[in-house]
Amino acid sequence: MSPLTAARIQMELSLGFHMIFAAIGVAMPLLMLIAEWRWIHRQDEDARRLAHVWAKLTAVTFAIGAVSGTALSFELGLLWPRFMAFAGPLIGPAFALEGYAFFIEAIFLGLYLYGWERLAPRQHWWCGVAVAVSGAVSAVMVLAVNAWMQHPVGFTLSPTGAPADVDAWAVFANPAWGPMAAHSTLSCYQAVGFAAAANYAWTLWRQPAAGRYARLGLTIAMAVGTIAAIAQPLTGDLLAKRAHHQQPAKLAAAEALFETQRRAPLTIGGWPDVERRETRYGIEIPGALSFLADSDIETEVVGLDRFPRDQWPNVAVAHVAFEIMVGAGVAMLGAALWHWLSWWRARGHDALLPRWLLVALVLCGPLGFLALEAGWVVTEAGRQPWVIYGVMRTADAATPVGDVWASLALFTTVYTGLLVLLVFFVRRLRRSEAA
């Protein structure tokens, strides 16, 4: 395995792993706060139990998110020293603000987790607010870095290839940041909302009379998940329009569009055949992609034909990941609407939710995380072969160290083990909930 390939896999593994824990660490505090609020204001014992269980999950995932995030802050340099030597001064300010936010989050999480007895209920709740807010701010700041890699700003290239005329503020004035931050941060709430909902739907499916504890858990989780599910197509649309203007190769790859054209079709499904430059087996909606790209079906959408072959992203990966993300999003939105319709009918007379709905919600459980990871693949695979879009190729950023395969093996072992353990932990929490 070449060091470049190994470095890419190690980075993908580390980020893909970290994101699961980071997403739970960002979104779980919100669920926990809603439950605790209900307990404080209505003395609802079920809500208190929910808050405690969700706090435990937050504790474990935050800790693993924190240490795997630490690993990433070093891996950036260990795997991509040339990228960091170039980009450090340009993206560093966003990381610095993320650092403060993360610090606040860690401090108040300590107060929250160990302060149930030591703090007054309202003080305790406000500590949780600090955790939830600073968690979201951290995510938004990290996304400023990613937005910069997609749309680098704030420098000119000197003849030696180093950045010149550096404007460190530019990372915060990047037009690519807003839609990306919104879309990706919301995906955390959606993933966690639907995963938690699946847990309680599963309980209710197995024991229809499981009672209000599971129903309350389901309702809170679905409230958070649904708001995100509704907002996601809107922020995603903004992101697609950004890509149309700033990263046409990414949009072309995600939509598997080989030929530049007006009235470009939106291809649903299908397999891009890169050799023959066509997408087979897909369903085409004429003009829909042009309309999505710039609100006009006459818009010319740039296809991959405008780019030299060696600047194409991996089209199959980007397109399939994009389809998975959109498909999962549509499925979750449908399930959410069904849930609230049934909830509306059942409220008041304590009726049970339809069993098929519970099955659908259980099936939607992994979809939020699947969509989150797939969306990340779209944006990152769609940026290739560049690490800094149009400026530095990924291959030129990699470490000169030869034995990256060994560090990859080490990280793979540790992270796989930890994922397995997380599953065991969630099962244990479920059992403790039943007790």
Place this chain on the structure above:
Amino acid sequence: MSLATLLALVTFASLVAYAVLAGADFGAGIWDLVARGERRAAHREALAKAIGPVWEANHVWLIFLVVLLFTCFPAAYAQASVALFWPIHLVLIGIVLRGAAYVFRAYAAGSDVTRDAWGHVFGASSALTPVLLGMCLGALSTGDPYRWYDPFPIATGVLALLICAYLAAVYLAWESHDAQLRDDFRRRALAIWWVAGVASIAVLFLARSEAARLWSGLTSAPAIVFIAAGSVLAPVSFAALRAGRFSLARYSCVAQIVALLAGWAAAQWPYLIFPDVTVSNAAAPASTLALTALTLPFGFAALLPSLWLLYRVFKSRA
């Protein structure tokens, strides 16, 4: 003072904060690992209770340090990442395993067997990580950072381990309400004091042959002032422990570590990585330095009161 110098000092201050705060958390893991005898369960409980609410916040100093390094001194970060590829990777594995083991033990252990297993992972990674971190620091001073496994870096690694254990024992002696526990940790601190003293002298002795530039820095002003201060503070902390004056012991022990690190930094100055990378040749463009410096007062205005609250709630003796 130039902005680069100011930010180098802030980076150094983060290192000091990490050493005296997270260092003690590593130390707690070390004492957990070596807990023996009939009171071992009580020891482990006291150790876990002491670090539980604060270790995550203490850990963030490392992240803060590395962010400052790649933002303000990107060339140093890049060179260290290549030269120290392996020890840093091992540090990361240590940090990940340690954090995971701690929370799984605290929240997920069903039986005593899994609890003990997690305890061992936690203890072992708590012991190995500071050794490797100390080796990384030592390797920055020798002139060849690629040779992080030479005698001098190994000696600084061992010294880091002992310092962590010493800090933890002193803090625990100060924190414990139980007289028996307090005495246990006091005796451990006194024993480690001797070992750490010998190790410090060994490091100095090795520096003379293995890190000549550092040695000449350590033996002249201003570093020698810090080394002298450390030599005065060390017996003070020892005497305070003997006399059971734990508050004084705690302060003098922290001051001793600060003096040691300050001596190293002053001797190392102006190099970040000897002999190629200095504070000025690695410094980021002025715009980045200015913006980073500008965030400091705002960031710390939010951080310091929060940290104060955290320690007040969990670390006041009342």
